[in-house]
Amino acid sequence: xxxxxxxxxxxxxxxxxxxxxxEEITISRAGVAVAKLIAARTRxxxxxxxxxxxxxxxxxDFDQPDPELEALFYGPITTEAPEQTSAxxxxxxxx
Numbered sequence: 001x002x003x004x005x006x007x008x009x010x011x012x013x014x015x016x017x018x019x020x021x022x023e024e025i026t027i028s029r030a031g032v033a034v035a036k037l038i039a040a041r042t043r044x045x046x047x048x049x050x051x052x053x054x055x056x057x058x059x060x061d062f063d064q065p066d067p068e069l070e071a072l073f074y075g076p077i078t079t080e081a082p083e084q085t086s087a088x089x090x091x092x093x094x095x
Contacts, residue, residue, distance in 0.1 A: 002026040002033070 008015060008027045015025050015037060025037040
């Protein structure tokens, strides 16, 4: 069935009942088809457990820290004590 935009707006509820019954409806503007009303697919209520078994792999150490990545965020991690540096000499204030 084909209807124009005005008719589709005016009789949307009626058209949706026909679509739910299995009919496809084309909506046209100035004689050119622009949309199609079709029934929505119904989803199954639950997915079976294990349906992706064997398709996904996770490494045993996936949650271990990555030194390279941590170095990018926090700088290199060293076990050495930081060097002691003396403070720069203070400048005299001009009076």
